Amino acid sequence: MKLMLIVGARPQIIKSAPIIHEAQKHREIELQLVHTGQHYDFEMSKIFFHELDLPDPLVNLGVGSGSHAWQTGNMMIKLEKTILENKPDVVMVPGDTNSTLAGALAAAKLHVPVAHVEAGARSYDMRMPEEINRRLTDHCSSLLFAPTKNCAKNLRQEGIRKQLIKLSGDTMYDALLQHMSTAEKSNILTEIGIKTDEYAVLTLHRPENVDTPKTFENIMKAMTMLKEVIIVFPVHPRTKQRLAAAKLMKQTQAANRIKLIEPVGYDEMLQLTQHARMVFTDSGGLQKEAFWLQTPCITLRDKTEWVETTELGANVLAGSKLQRIVEAAREIKETKGIKVKLERLRNPFGEGQAAQKILAQILKRG
Amino acid sequence: MKPINNSYTIIVGTRPEIIKMAPVIRALKEQSQPYVFVHCGQHYDYNMSQQFIDELELPKPDYGFKVKAYSPGLQTGRILTIVERVAKKVKPRVVLVEGDTNGVLASALAAVKLNVLVGHVEAGLRSFDLRMPEEHNRRLVDHLSKYLFTPTEIARKNLERENVWGNIYVTGNTVIDAVIQHMPLAERKSSIMDRIRFRRFALVTAHRAENVDDSAVLKNFVEAFAEAPIPVVYPLHPRTKKRLRQQKMWKKLSKTENVHLLPPLGYFDFLVLMKNCEMIITDSGGIQEEATAPSIRKPVLVIRLSTERPEAVEAGFAKLVGVEKHNILTAMEQTLNEEERLPKTSPYGNGTAAEKIVDILNQSNSVFRKPYTWRNLLDQT
Secondary structure, eight states: OEEEEEEOSHHHHHHHHHHHHHHHHOTTOEEEEEEOOOSSOHHHHHHHHHHTTOOOOSEEOOOOOOOHHHHHHHHHHHHHHHHHHHOOSEEEEESSSHHHHHHHHHHHHTTOOEEEETTTOOOOOTTSHHHHHHHHHHHTOSEEEESSHHHHHHHHHTTOOGGGEEEOOOHHHHHHHHHHHHHHTOOHHHHHTOOTTSEEEEEOOOHHHHSSHHHHHHHHHHHHHOTTSEEEEEOOHHHHHHHHHTTOHHHHHHSTTEEEEOOOOHHHHHHHHHHOSEEEEOOHHHHHHHHHTTOOEEEOSSOOSOHHHHHTTSEEEOTTOHHHHHHHHHHHHHSTTHHHHHHTSOOTTOSSOHHHHHHHHHHHHO | OOOOTTOEEEEEOSHHHHHHHHHHHHHHHHTTOOEEEEEEEEGGGHHHHHHHHHHTTOOOOSEEEEEOOSSHHHHHHHHHHHHHHHHHHHOOSEEEEESOSHHHHHHHHHHHHTTOEEEEETOOOOOOOTTSHHHHHHHHHHHHOSEEEESSHHHHHHHHHTTOSSEEEEOOOHHHHHHHHHHHHHHHHOOHHHHOOOSSOEEEEOOOHHHHTSHHHHHHHHHHHHTOSSOEEEEOOHHHHHHHHHTTOHHHHHHOTTEEEEOOOOHHHHHHHHHHOSEEEEOOSHHHHHTTSTTTOOOEEEOSSOOSOHHHHHHTSEEEOOSOHHHHHHHHHHHHHSOOOOOSSOTTOSSOHHHHHHHHHHHSOOSOOTTSOHHHHHHOO
16 A cells, blocks of 8 residues: 655644654555655755654655745646656645645546545635645545544535545644653753743744735734743744844844744744743644643734634634734733643644544555 | 736636637627736647637737646646746736636636636536546636636535635526627538538537447447438547447448538537537537527437536426437437427526626626735735
8 A cells, every 4th residue: 555645844744744653653554755845945854854753755856945836836747747656545645735735636637546634624714825725635635634523514514525524633733742752851941041931932934924024013013012021933034034124133133032043843842832921823833732732822813724722712813913912912911820721621633643543544445 | 008917817728618718708808808818728739729719700819828748737737837927927807717627727726826816617517526637627616716607506506515715606608608609600601501411400419438438329329310210410529430430330320321420520510500400419518508599599319327417408408318229219209299399598598698707807806805915926026
C-alpha cells in the first residue's frame, strides 16, 4: 500500500509528523513523503524536519515562493509528474495551503483517491486564500478526516457524502502531546530573560495584517499600550520586511517591552505558549495550540476556522482594531482564575490518537 | 481603444464554451460594458476555434493562448499561470467562465487566487458521478464563484444543497439565446439542406463511448435506423464510424436506402438540420437543450439509460427511450403519430439568459470587501 503524503509549509509538517511516525510502524505501508518546497526557506524547513524526527522526503520539488496562482500551477505540474512516477494508492494532503490544493487537484485529475487531513474547517471568509484551498480540497477528496464534530457537520452541509467523512481528531493535538516532555526541557524563557506569566506571545504573518502599513501600525500600537506585559514577538522574515517597510522597526525596537526574536522551533514555541499570560496571533494553528496549553488567545482576525475555541470562550476575535485588541487583553487580565477555567474546558479535538485513526481507515480502504 | 482595466473578462477554451458565451459577449457589447475576451484553447484545436469565433461574427479575442499540454495537471497548471498573467494586466472586475472543463477550473482558480470575483455561467449541473472529471470541475468552480448563473431551478437546488458561498441566480441557459441568435446566421451560411435526399427525416447523433463501444448497443442502433418508420439522417463521429467498421456493420448501414450517412458536421449545418427534421434521436446532452429553443422546438428521443437533463423530459420535449431496438422503433412510431404537443416555451429559459447575467453583474458591487480588494493583490509583483 503506497501512501503519498504531500507537505510544503511548516504547519503542515507538524500536522503530518504523527502520521509519518504512525506509518513507520506499519510494514504494509510504503510512505512516499513529498515536499513541495513551498516553504520559503529550505534550510529552516530542514532543521524543522530534524526537530520533529522526520525522515528525509522522497523528493523536494523546490517550487519556492511566488504568487498564489503561479505557485499552485507549478506545484500541480510537478506533483502530477511525481504521482505518475511513484504510483501511490492514496494521496494524502494535510491542511489548507497551496500545496494541499495542488496535491489534491493533481491526484484527483489522475483518478488517484485523495485523503484530506483537517477536512471541514471553515471560516466562511472567502477572502482568505486558505478558505478556498480548504473548500476545493474537500470537494475533490474521497476520504475526509474531520478533526472535530463541527468540521464534520460543515462538510455534511456542503453535500459531501457521509460515508466519505471520518471523525478522526486533530493530528496537531497528537503532535503537541508527543512533544510536551521535550518542550518542557527547552530553556527559551531563560534565553530571552522572561518568566512565566509576565509576557505575552505575538505572531503575525497574514498579508491583510502585515501588508497594510496602517493595520500593522494599529496592531503594534496596541502592543505598546499593554503596559503590564512583555511582548515576545518571533518575527517571520516576511513580517520583518514589512515591519521595516511600514517604518515601524525603530519604534518597535525602542519600546523595550517588545522583544523581537528570530523564529523559534516547535518545542520552543510550545514552551513559550504554555507559559505566556496570553497569545496574540493571526495564525490558525497557534489558536489551537494556545487552547490546548490553556493559554488565553486573542486572534487578530475577523473570522476563524476554529470556532470551537471561540465558542468555548478560550479565544477572542479582535480583528486588527486597536481598541478591540486592548480591551480584549484587559478583559483577560481582569478575569480571575482564567487558567483554571480554561483547564476545565472539554477538548473537541480528540484524544491525541488522530494519526492512528487515520491510518486505520486508510488501511481499511487501502 | 477600449478601456481595459476593471472590465469583465470572459475566458473561453472549447467550442461549446464559445457557443454558450457568445450571447454574453453580445449582451456586454450591446450594453456598452467594457470587456476583455480571452481565448485559451488546446493547441490542437486552437486554430479551428479561432475560425469558429469568426464564423459566429464575434469580436476577435483580445488575448489568445495556444496551450500545449498532454496531461490534466500540466494543462491546469499552465492555464493557471497564463490567466494570472492576463488578470494582472487587465485587473478584471469579474472573470466569467462557462461549463466544466479543466480550462474552466484553471481560469476560475487563477482569478480567485488573485481575489478577483468569478462568475460561473451554467452553474449547478450535477451528474453525481465523481468518476467523471467534469463533475469535479463543476463542483470546484461552483464552490469558488461569487456569481452562480444557473440554467434551471433544479441546478439552483443542487447548489443550495451544497451551501455554496456565492449568490445564485436562475437565468436560463445561454444555449437558448445562442440558438436564437445563431439560427439566422446558420440559415444564411449553410447549404446542408441541398445535400439531403429526404424531405421528412429524423436526425440522429450517437457517439457516446458507452453506446458505440458496446457492440450489442451499436447493433440495436443500426437495425433500428434501417427499419425506422421515417428516413434517418446520421452525421457520423469518426469514433462511431470506426466502431461500425470494426463490427462489420458499416457496409450494411451505408447501403441502406432509408439512412443518409454524413461526415461530421459544423455547428451551422447541424442547427439547420435540427430545424428541418421531424425528430431528433440522440445520446448527447447539449442537443437535448438546443432542441427546446423556439427556433428549433423538436421532439427528442434520448437513446441512453439516464439523462442529466431531467428538465427536457419533464417539460415533454424529450423522452428517455433507452438503447433497445424495439423501444427506439416504438418511440419513433409514437412520435410520428402524435399531434404536436410540445410546450410553447423551453424549460431552459426564453433566450434572455445573457441579458439577465449582464444586468445582475452591473447591479452588484463587484469588489471584495476591504482590505482584501483585488487591487491589493494585483498590484503586488
